[in-house]
Every structure is written in structure tokens, then in C-alpha cells.
Amino acid sequence: APKHPQTSNATPRKSLVVFFSWGGNTRAVAEKISYLTGAEGFELKLAVPYTTDRDEIEEIAKREVRDKYKPELASLPQNIEQYDVIYIGSPCWFNTLAPPVRTFLSTVDLSGKKIVPFMTHGGSRMGQSVQTIRRLATKANVTEGLAIRESNASNADNEILAWLKKHNLIK
Numbered sequence: 001a002p003k004h005p006q007t008s009n010a011t012p013r014k015s016l017v018v019f020f021s022w023g024g025n026t027r028a029v030a031e032k033i034s035y036l037t038g039a040e041g042f043e044l045k046l047a048v049p050y051t052t053d054r055d056e057i058e059e060i061a062k063r064e065v066r067d068k069y070k071p072e073l074a075s076l077p078q079n080i081e082q083y084d085v086i087y088i089g090s091p092c093w094f095n096t097l098a099p100p101v102r103t104f105l106s107t108v109d110l111s112g113k114k115i116v117p118f119m120t121h122g123g124s125r126m127g128q129s130v131q132t133i134r135r136l137a138t139k140a141n142v143t144e145g146l147a148i149r150e151s152n153a154s155n156a157d158n159e160i161l162a163w164l165k166k167h168n169l170i171k
């Protein structure tokens with residue numbers, strides 16, 4: 001049947017927020033992005049969870065980042081092909097992505113996706129993470145990142161909203 005001229009053949013852009021959070025700051029930003037965009041959320045969790053001890057995680061993270069270690073994830077998002085836009089969130093750990101996010105990027109085929117990175121941090125902003133995402137997801141279109149300071153993580157509504165508008169991710 002002929003299509004109405006207003007009808008687009010393009011399927012609507014579906015988006016997913018994939019994130020890891022150790023202390024909750026990145027989760028707060030991820031939840032805000034989901035709330036503002038309608039994107040579904042997927043929290044990356046490890047098969048063997050990290051310690052909750054702040055001194056111990058420092059040592060573990062330092063070693064894993066140095067070794068580019070990819071810890072095993074408990075699960076992966078299903079049917080990734082249905083999403084056009086994937087937000088990817090991480091705390092800044094030693095100037096880059098937390099290792100669980102590295103595992104995700106190395107495991108899932110993100111060819112042709114628009115990837116929107118975001119990070120919470122104590123001063124390093126995105127660090128090296130955008131370059132790392134571009135290297136691991138070679139066939140994706142990776143935008144500039146959204147960096148939110150740790151102290152603002154649960155109070156960044158306006159910053160997140162402005163950033164989403166600036167990048168045409170919401171109206």
C-alpha cells in the first residue's frame with residue numbers, strides 16, 4: 001500500500017543508557033538521562049562484585065586499569081540491535097573508563113550506533129575515556145562526552161538537560 005507522505009520509513013530512534021557505578025554517582029546521572037530522554041537503563045554488574053571498601057577498590061582499580069583488564073560481567077543487555085543511540089556511563093577511574101565498561105565495549109558489537117559517553121569524576125572530567133571508547137568501538141559514531149563533577153552528581157539536572165538539548169538528543 002502507498003505510504004502517507006508524512007509517514008517515515010525510518011524506525012524511531014530507540015536509546016539505551018548503559019552504565020557502571022561503584023559508589024552511586026554515575027547511577028544518579030544515568031537515571032536522570034533515562035528520565036529526561038525516555039531511554040531504558042542497563043547497569044553493568046560484575047560476575048564477581050567489587051569490594052565495597054574504598055581503600056581496597058583503589059588498589060584493585062589501579063591494577064586493572066594499568067593491565068587493561070576486562071572483568072567478567074554478570075550479564076549483557078539483550079537485543080542491542082534495536083537501539084540507535086547508546087549512552088555509556090562510567091566513573092572516572094585513574095583518568096579513564098572503569099574496567100566493566102571496557103568489558104562491555106569489547107564484547108558487544110556497536111557498529112553503526114551513536115554512542116554518547118558520560119562520566120562522573122573528581123576533577124579529571126572525561127580523562128582518556130572518549131579516546132578509549134573510539135578505539136574499542138571503531139565502527140560507532142562517538143560524540144563528545146558529558147562530564148559531571150562527583151559533588152554535582154545528584155544535582156545536575158540543568159547541566160544534563162542543557163547538554164542533551166545542545167546535542168539534539170531531546171527537544
Ligand SMILES: Cc1cc2nc3c(=O)[nH]c(=O)nc-3n(C[C@H](O)[C@H](O)[C@H](O)COP(=O)(O)O)c2cc1C
Nearest residue numbers: 021022023024025026091092094095120122123124
Ligand atoms: C578507584 C577510583 C579511582 C578514581 N580515579 C579518579 C581519577 O583518576 N580522576 C578523577 O577525577 N576522579 C577519580 N575518582 C573519583 C570518581 O571518578 C568519582 O567519585 C565518581 O563520581 C565515582 O562514581 P560512582 O559513584 O558512580 O562510582 C576515582 C574514584 C575511585 C573509587
